[in-house]
Amino acid sequence: MIDIAIWMLAGAALGWAGFSYMQYNEERGLMVSAIIGAIGGVIGGKLIAPMFTDAPVAGAFSISALVFAAIVAAGVLFAGNLIHNKWGV
Numbered sequence: 365m366i367d368i369a370i371w372m373l374a375g376a377a378l379g380w381a382g383f384s385y386m387q388y389n390e391e392r393g394l395m396v397s398a399i400i401g402a403i404g405g406v407i408g409g410k411l412i413a414p415m416f417t418d419a420p421v422a423g424a425f426s427i428s429a430l431v432f433a434a435i436v437a438a439g440v441l442f443a444g445n446l447i448h449n450k451w452g453v
Contacts, residue, residue: 375405
């Protein structure tokens, strides 16, 4: 359960960084960027990381899952920015 919170925080931090420094999702705002990043972090940590890494012991923290969470969160933020710029959604 603590892993999910860490993945969400990592994704939200990337959302904040994308909004503040890279001007991703400027029109939608900081909160939306953080939420998109948090969702990407959970997807990366919970769904993508187990496909590529060994499953950790129950309750153990996995750095590799955190890395996958951050990569997927960054990808989701980038994709969201592209979609917003192209179609204005």
